[in-house]
Amino acid sequence: MKHTPTIRAELDRYLQQEGLSLTQFGHIADMNRGAVSAIVTGNKPLSVNQLDRITEAMGLSEGYFYELFIENYIIDHPPNMRRIEPFLYRCAELDKLDAIRRVVGDIMDNLLYSPKLFEIAEELLAQGQYEAALLLYEGVAEAEKYQHSERLAVCQYRIFTIQVGDDQSRNLKAATLFESFVERLDEIEQLDALKDLANVYRSLRKWDKVEEVAKIMRTKAEIQYNLKHEPKSRQCDSTNKLTRPLFVYISYADLLCAGVYEAQGDYHQALQYTYAYDNLDWVKETDEGTQHWIGLFKHWAKANIIVNKLLSGDIKVLQDYIEYIDGAEDTTQDDKVIQLLNIIIAANRYDIDVSNIIKRFEADIVSLSQHSPSDMYTQQVVPDYFAWCGYELAHYYLHRNFYDDGFKHLMYSMVSYRTLNNETYFINCMGLFLHFREHATPETKANFLNLIEKVWMDNVKKNGTVDRRG
Template sequence: MKHAPTIRAELDRYLKQESMSLTQFGHIAGMNRGIVSAIVTGNKSMSVNQLDLITEAMDLPEGYFYDLFIENYIIDTPPNMRRIEPFLFRCAELDKLDAIRRVVGSIMDNVLYSPKLFDIAEVLLAQGRHEAALLLYEGVAEAEKYQHSERLAICQYRIFTIQIGDDQSRNLKAATLFEPFVERLDEIEQLDALKDLANVYRSLRKWDKVEEVARIMRAKAEIQYTLKHEQKSRERNEFTKKLTRPLFVYISYADLLCASVYEAQGDYDKALQYTYAYANLDWVKETDEDTRHWISLFGHWAKANSIVNKLLSGDISVLSEYVEYIDASIDATQEDRIVQLLNILIAANQYGIDVNSIIKRFETDIASLSQQLTSGGMYNQQVVPDYFAWCGYELAYYYLNQGIYSDGFKHLMYSMVSYHTLNNETYFINCMGLFLHFRDHAVPETKADFLNLIEKVWMNNVKKNGTVDHCG
């Protein structure tokens, strides 16, 4: 029977090979002779810090012995969190995710370790080590999957937020898996969870889900707002401090979401009703600076969206008013500018309006369309890339129908690549249809780029789905 190697044996072999005494090695490693001797003889286990010193002294890469450390000191011995915790943090620093996965798998048969692993995951998340934190959250969630615990719900919330990214297909799956756990979160944390869910569904244009989640969020936020001002207790105020926004924002943002739902569905009258609702915030009792900031934002959004709703409903007379509003918005972010351009293009394409002179005002924004921005506002990072891809499509549609084929195909290719990155098959196919409709006007280089992209998408799908990848 072949025995598994040990770090102790590897160190002993190295000392003999180099003809090095324990004292000499200890001097190189920055450890006293007694500790080195105890480790070599097996009379003492070692910490990850000591292991790192030994590894460096042996002139080996960082983390070289981590797999053996797991075998020798975690799997083969009763779990000791005083040893495991610093090891997990060190693995996260070195991005050794497989090692973290092995440790979690070896100790999570016992749910008693869940609280400590959860705490470690929270620290890693705060440090920005999301992939490492994800492995711990998943381990805790798996161990507690039959528990009706708040910790399980928080793990699922963290897993959801970490997994959300560019891939809209993956985002939909993450949202669907997380949604049943929202009710298990504490009453305040539910509000941020619902906001995040609504934003993901909005980026996916799942308007029925946006409305459903928004209405739930509004009802819960109204209850909490009433309680806050009825009780006026320090405990209640401390409770609501956990929110990322002032409490009233969740009520008003729910109205804004519902307005966006009806706007997308073409019910502009109802969209205006909700817009007027979040514009009127006289009921808000707070007067602090943060509250005033958000009230100002909602007023800004309401003014813009009320004009947009009229414009999209076919009232072309408000277009000049909208342009004046845009010109006056000196604090508008690039995200705001792209949304403003998108609204104009949708109306132009729907009602056949010539907006060439208006588009020129957005030349800088159009030139930077390909830059992926992250949003720090109420929109999450998924909504912004979708708007950018959508704006590229509407620009392409406008230019191609205007006979400006070079710019049209350029923006269409950008939109296609963006929707491929977002893994949004529906809108990728829309782009393909638009290209094929105008293909006779494409130069050979553009046709070649289009065919190369289609082949790349096909090959990616072959790899992902395991389809036969040869022809003939």
């Protein structure tokens, strides 16, 4: 039988080796003699705070004894949340994820601990300790997978939002898994969940799913909005949990559906949805937050009405679009990239010379990839627009014999789609490169081949190799 060392024995050995009395060590560790004595003799369990003091006093790195702490005080012991809770927080601070994983795996056989672990996970999430929180949410979700509880659904929602990142292939799996849990959430929280889900599908250009989720969100939001404005309604209290005013979810659903039909080339239907979210006379609230969102929808509608006409072939509205861009206030870099993308798509589709217009966006083109995600839209949809803009710019320049500019934007787009793990659009970029490869410089060709090799090696590492010999 393997003997498990103890922190107590390690401390006792250190005291003898250094010739320190309990009192002397207590002074070094800022602990009284009685506390040190109780720990050495095993008469008192050790707290994580005491462990950290002892570790520092022994000149060891933070968290040095954490694995032993789990062995000595958690594994095969009745779970004591007064000891476990501060230990989990310290593990999160020190990025000791394996230690958190061991603790969660040990105590989650008992569902009684789910509420407390969920509470700790929520606090860690609020502190920005996403990876640590993820482990707790996964532990609770696994323990409650047969319970059909609202807490299980919330865990799956948190897991979804934490896992969504650059890899679009992984994002699709996360969205598909989470979608089945949306209905188990609180009716109000479902709205934000559906909004986030729709934006992930939007970034993946899964237009059928975007429309499906958007229409569900609209129906649910309308129900809640009508309930809120019923006489003597108490609904206003629950809507405070939302990240947006309640009416926004109705209008945002229309905006999403407009985007779906625009992507599918049905500009007439796209305009009908755009007119819908432009007309907000039905909104009853008049507070400052509501007016802010109404202004945003009007701003988006004005631009998108012009864009739909432009993309449908009405070239004469291009000047209207430029005037709109010039007159728009508080335009973000994300807005400018999307505006440029709309112009370049139209230019490529209808063979319009927009070189002078592109020059006006030069500063924004240089900083294409420098954006700070603040929500699911800016985290997921905007990076896809940036990569797409790079591809359209490359198409524009290469077909006009501006090869240096064309290949520069094409390489940016390829690198972006590699990061996003979007194979379809990465292959589109490869095809465009190969079509114009005879015009590429040796350096550009070398960069292209190096990138392809890196992608190939990544796939080999991810998927392994198949030995077909014999």
